[in-house]
Amino acid sequence: xxxxxxxxxxxxxxxxxxxxxxxxxxxxxxxxxxxxxxxxxxxxxxxxxxxxxxxxxxxxxxxxxxxxxxxxxxxxxxxxxxxxxxxxxxxxxxxxxxxxxxxxxxxxxxxxxxxxxxxxxxxxxxxxxxxxxxxxxxxxxxxxxxxxxxxxxxxxxxxxxxxxxxxxxxxxxxxxxxxxxxxxxxxxxxxxxxxxxxxxxxxxxxxxxxxxxxxxxxxxxxxxxxxxxxxxxxxxxxxxxxxxxxxxxxxxxxxxxxxxxxxxxxxxxxxxxxxxxxxxxxxxxxxxxxxxxxxxxxxxxxxxxxxxxxxxxxxxxxxxxxxxxxxxxxxxxxxxxxxxx
Amino acid sequence: xxxxxxxxxxxxxxxxxxxxxxxxxxxxxxxxxxxxxxxxxxxxxxxxxxxxxxxxxxxxxxxxxxxxxxxxxxxxxxxxxxxxxxxxxxxxxxxxxxxxxxxxxxxxxxxxxxxxxxxxxxxxxxxxxxxxxxxxxxxxxxxxxxxxxxxxxxxxxxxxxxxxxxxxxxxxxxxxxxxxxxxxxxxxxxxxxxxxxxxxxxxxxxxxxxxxxxxxxxxxxxxxxxxxxxxxxxxxxxxxxxxxxxxxxxxxxxxxxxxxxxxxxxxxxxxxxxxxxxxxxxxxxxxxxxxxxxxxxxxxxxxxxxxxxxxxxxxxxxxxxxxxxxxxxxxxxxxxxxxxx
DNA sequence: ACAGGCACCAAAAACGTTTACGGAACCGTC
DNA sequence: GACGGTTCCGTAAACGTTTTTGGTGCCTGT
Numbered sequence: 165x166x167x168x169x170x171x172x173x174x175x176x177x178x179x180x181x182x183x184x185x186x187x188x189x190x191x192x193x194x195x196x197x198x199x200x201x202x203x204x205x206x207x208x209x210x211x212x213x214x215x216x217x218x219x220x221x222x223x224x225x226x227x228x229x230x231x232x233x234x235x236x237x238x239x240x241x242x243x244x245x246x247x248x249x250x251x252x253x254x255x256x257x258x259x260x261x262x263x264x265x266x267x268x269x270x271x272x273x274x275x276x277x278x279x280x281x282x283x284x285x286x287x288x289x290x291x292x293x294x295x296x297x298x299x300x301x302x303x304x305x306x307x308x309x310x311x312x313x314x315x316x317x318x319x320x321x322x323x324x325x326x327x328x329x330x331x332x333x334x335x336x337x338x339x340x341x342x343x344x345x346x347x348x349x350x351x352x353x354x355x356x357x358x359x360x361x362x363x364x365x366x367x368x369x370x371x372x373x374x375x376x377x378x379x380x381x382x383x384x385x386x387x388x389x390x391x392x393x394x395x396x397x398x399x400x401x402x403x404x405x406x407x408x409x410x411x412x413x414x415x416x417x418x419x420x421x422x423x424x425x426x427x428x429x430x431x432x433x434x435x436x437x438x439x440x441x442x443x444x445x446x447x448x449x450x451x452x453x454x455x456x457x458x459x460x461x462x463x464x465x466x467x468x469x470x471x472x473x474x475x476x477x478x479x480x481x482x483x484x485x486x487x488x489x490x491x492x493x494x495x496x497x498x499x500x501x502x503x504x505x
Numbered sequence: 506x507x508x509x510x511x512x513x514x515x516x517x518x519x520x521x522x523x524x525x526x527x528x529x530x531x532x533x534x535x536x537x538x539x540x541x542x543x544x545x546x547x548x549x550x551x552x553x554x555x556x557x558x559x560x561x562x563x564x565x566x567x568x569x570x571x572x573x574x575x576x577x578x579x580x581x582x583x584x585x586x587x588x589x590x591x592x593x594x595x596x597x598x599x600x601x602x603x604x605x606x607x608x609x610x611x612x613x614x615x616x617x618x619x620x621x622x623x624x625x626x627x628x629x630x631x632x633x634x635x636x637x638x639x640x641x642x643x644x645x646x647x648x649x650x651x652x653x654x655x656x657x658x659x660x661x662x663x664x665x666x667x668x669x670x671x672x673x674x675x676x677x678x679x680x681x682x683x684x685x686x687x688x689x690x691x692x693x694x695x696x697x698x699x700x701x702x703x704x705x706x707x708x709x710x711x712x713x714x715x716x717x718x719x720x721x722x723x724x725x726x727x728x729x730x731x732x733x734x735x736x737x738x739x740x741x742x743x744x745x746x747x748x749x750x751x752x753x754x755x756x757x758x759x760x761x762x763x764x765x766x767x768x769x770x771x772x773x774x775x776x777x778x779x780x781x782x783x784x785x786x787x788x789x790x791x792x793x794x795x796x797x798x799x800x801x802x803x804x805x806x807x808x809x810x811x812x813x814x815x816x817x818x819x820x821x822x823x824x825x826x827x828x829x830x831x832x833x834x835x836x837x838x839x840x841x842x843x844x845x846x
Numbered sequence: 847a848c849a850g851g852c853a854c855c856a857a858a859a860a861c862g863t864t865t866a867c868g869g870a871a872c873c874g875t876c
Numbered sequence: 877g878a879c880g881g882t883t884c885c886g887t888a889a890a891c892g893t894t895t896t897t898g899g900t901g902c903c904t905g906t
Contacts, residue, residue: 167862178886183864193884210623214564215862217555218891225626232590245607249573252609261621264605266586268593279602282551285566285626391787420791427793446732447788450761452768508892519856524894534854556892559861 171209175199186211217284225261226251226473227286229277229300233269234293234358235389242445243462244292247314250466251290258480260287274299281307288473290314294325296359310477312469312489317359324476324489326468330360330414333458334367336497337412337440340456342375344505346410346438350383352397352418358389364414383408387418394418398425401437410438410503416445419455419502433502440503443495453501460495468493512550516540527552558625566602567592567814568627570618570641574610575634575699576731583786584803585633588655591807592631599821601628615640622648629814631655635666637700651818653810653830658700665817665830667809671701671755674799675708677838678753678781681797683716685846687751687779691724693738693759699730705755724749728759735759739766742778751779751844757786760796760843774843781844784836794842801836809834 165173172179177196185192185200192200203209217223228251230244244264252262263286267276277300280286287310291300294315301319304311313325334351341349351368354361365384372379385400387393397418401407402425413419419441423433433439434453441448441457448455472489474480506514513520518537526533526541533541544550558564569592571585585605593603604627608617618641621627628651632641635656642660645652654666675692682690692709695702706725713720726741728734738759742748743766754760760782764774774780775794782789782798789796813830815821 169862179863180865180887181885184885187864189865191884196884208619208623210620211864212559212862213624213626214555214558215891216864218553218559218862218893219864221891223555230586232586232593245571245573248607249610252573252607253611256609256612261624262607263626264607266589266593266603266605268597269590270594271597278549279551282549283554283602285554285604391791395791417787420788424791424793446758447761450732450736450765452765510892520893521857521895522855525855528894530895532854537854552894553892556861557894559863559892560894562861 167209167212167215171200171203171207174207175203222287222479223285224259225263225286226255226288226290226470227263227265227280228290229265229267229273229280229292231267231269231273231293233267233271233273234356235393243443246462247466247469250463250468251470252466253463254467254470254474258474258483274303277303281309288477290469290473294359296357296362298359310473312473312476314469315359316363316490318362322488324472326465326472326489326491326493327363328360328460329458329492329495330364331367331492333414333442333495334364334412335371338368338371338375340497341410341412341438341440341503342371342377344410344438344503346505347377348380348383348406348408348410349377350385350401350408350411352385352387352394352411352413352415354389354415355386355393356389360414368412389415389418391417391420394421394423395425396421398422398429401425402429402431408437409505410440412440413442416441416443416448416457418442419448419451419457423451434500434504438503438505441500444498448500451502453504456500456503457498458495459498460493465493508550508553508556512541512544512548515548516544563628563820564626565600566604566627567596567629567631567811568604568606568621569631570606570608570614570621570633572608572610572614572634574608574612574614575697576729576734584784587803588807588810591804591809592811593807594804595808595811595815599815599824615644618644622650629818631810631814635700637698637703639700651814653814653817655810656700657704657831659703663829665813667806667813667830667832667834668704669701669801670799670833670836671705672708672833674755674783674836675705675753676712679709679712679716681838682751682753682779682781682844683712683718685751685779685844687846688718689721689724689747689749689751690718691726691742691749691752693726693728693735693752693754693756695730695756696727696734697730701755709753730756730759732758732761735762735764736766737762739763739770742766743770743772749778750846751781753781754783757782757784757789757798759783760789760792760798764792775841775845779844779846782841785839789841792843794845797841797844798839799836800839801834806834 168179168182172182182200185197255262267273289311292314294313294317296318298317298319316325316327353365387397441455444457444459448457471484475484475486509520509523513523523541526538596603608614630652633655635654635658637659639658639660657666657668694706728738782796785798785800789798812825816825816827
């Protein structure tokens with residue numbers, strides 16, 4: 165005899181009553197509820213999730229899909245740890261658990277997601293590293309699984325998303341560099357079709373136009389989102405015949421490789437090349453010269469993701485009357501020394 | 506009508522037969538099996554995990570618990586992503602899925618684990634950031650949940666673990682520094698009771714004794730495992746009256762803060778202070794001067810964790826006849842420029 | 847023609863919960 | 877004292893699978 169049956173037997177009570185007592189129903193006397201709770205705690209009883217799920221048709225868990233294959237992910241898990249924490253803090257208020265679903269590097273993300281959806285092991289999903297055309301979005305809407313995307317996408321249809329302010333990063337970065345007198349400003353964009361690259365690039369182009377600067381395609385440099393990509397970027401920059409005087413990056417670890425490449429050529433950020441990096445993190449905070457970059461609170465972002473997801477789930481929507489969240493997440497510029505001329 | 510029932514109805518066949526066909530049982534004709542598989546693929550049928558779990562008593566999922574509260578985790582760039590990938594590659598061979606379970610920073614890890622165990626949402630577990638006395642180990646053995654610890658512990662009892670070679674790191678680090686002529690060698694150890702700190706410290710002491718060097722307690726510096734801890738460490742070092750000439754670190758991001766602190770004092774690693782760092786990673790690889798540190802393959806470590814865990818699960822043990830794995834994971838020294846005198 | 851074996855499949859039980867339903871006991875009211 | 881209402885609890889069905897059991901039809905060998 166196991167589980168709730170055991171508990172009921174010990175207390176000489178029916179399993180239905182035990183269940184009601186544990187789930188906070190009203191039609192159970194305070195006395196028996198107390199006895200049930202005590203006995204449950206004593207024997208360390210936790211309801212079997214499979215039984216619950218089967219009956220209730222939900223799982224009380226939210227999934228956070230991360231793609232191990234995407235270089236932008238596999239290179240920085242300081243990012244997700246912070247976000248997880250924020251999401252968790254929201255979910256636990258509703259007795260929901262967070263499970264991270266790491267999609268294997270060698271598996272197609274959509275296929276992986278479909279498996280997870282089919283298995284029904286989560287009630288809702290957060291997806292990240294959204295691509296310009298992302299099949300996962302169709303999948304989720306068709307399956308009617310509540311979800312929110314970290315990163316918007318060009319995939320048609322209305323769905324909730326929160327995206328870092330890549331537009332603002334590019335715009336304010338260019339403004340700042342132009343104000344400092346730069347006119348040949350390069351941009352590093354990711355070499356894959358992750359959507360943030362397009363947003364960033366569009367904003368870069370618009371900013372140049374606004375300042376009356378010509379658009380030189382050779383200044384748009386595509387590199388993998390990794391520290392090695394930054395190193396390669398440095399090489400590309402140094403071997404150009406008409407070298408730019410400034411560059412803005414859109415991934416946090418690019419600066420690392422770029423600094424190194426410059427150092428090897430006897431050059432230095434902020435003196436020989438103005439650099440505006442991307443996300444403030446432990447690394448950029450301790451680089452010399454200090455990287456000018458943008459800050460956001462990972463935990464707050466996680467909280468927003470959690471709340472926005474719950475807002476789209478009927479069972480929790482009344483606690484979060486946010487509607488369909490489509491929100492650009494602001495980032496604050498942290499001046500460093502890397503963009504001084 | 507949903508799920509397997511729907512499928513059976515469409516095919517004019519009993520649900521039992523459908524189930525057997527899908528699960529590769531022999532007592533079903535090749536013809537019907539083909540029809541079932543086709544129909545299943547056509548309607549995108551995936552068995553409901555709750556139903557399966559309830560019936561079979563397992564979940565076909567393995568959990569990987571990470572503590573968001575532990576600084577060593579929330580800071581650890583790239584570590585888990587790499588390990589996840591390795592674990593996944595093993596698990597998918599057996600149609601198992603990996604779910605990462607992030608324990609909220611403000612929740613007790615044991616309580617969190619107990620909830621997860623009770624819910625029975627995974628068949629086996631990998632725990633990390635093992636503490637010197639870790640209640641989770643008792644919990645898991647009592648509940649008879651197969652598990653493996655990333656990091657050994659002083660908790661009594663026999664259980665599988667894989668631990669990075671902190672002993673070897675300290676030993677070889679000291680040997681190298683002594684060979685280079687150093688005699689006042691400091692060690693940075695974590696300020697919490699995570700077990701690796703004790704292993705590291707013991708090995709440090711033993712190595713000093715072996716070389717006939719005195720043990721100066723003031724050279725054992727306890728700092729949080731973070732880049733900020735490294736900065737603080739640098740401060741502690743610089744304000745000592747009898748400053749050591751070398752130091753070995755046992756967390757990868759410590760070097761970052763330490764470099765910064767040195768730079769601010771006009772000092773440099775490898776010239777004014779010999780530094781041997783810990784784990785080779787994108788950051789240390791691109792620091793200037795290049796950090797002398799130790800390399801391991803995260804993916805291989807993940808593979809080993811996955812295989813060793815399966816070896817302890819009756820259903821999979823025959824594929825991995827490893828017995829109870831208790832293994833020190835070797836790390837290879839990568840010479841850099843930070844420990845030149 | 848018949849026993850026995852084989853290949854295939856239908857039926858039903860079981861897993862651990864939640865919850866709709868109904869019933870027993872008690873209370874107060876006319 | 878009958879009756880409606882309330883409070884509490886037991887009973888049983890239901891969720892979607894897997895697996896056991898048993899049965900049907902066919903083949904084979906005598």
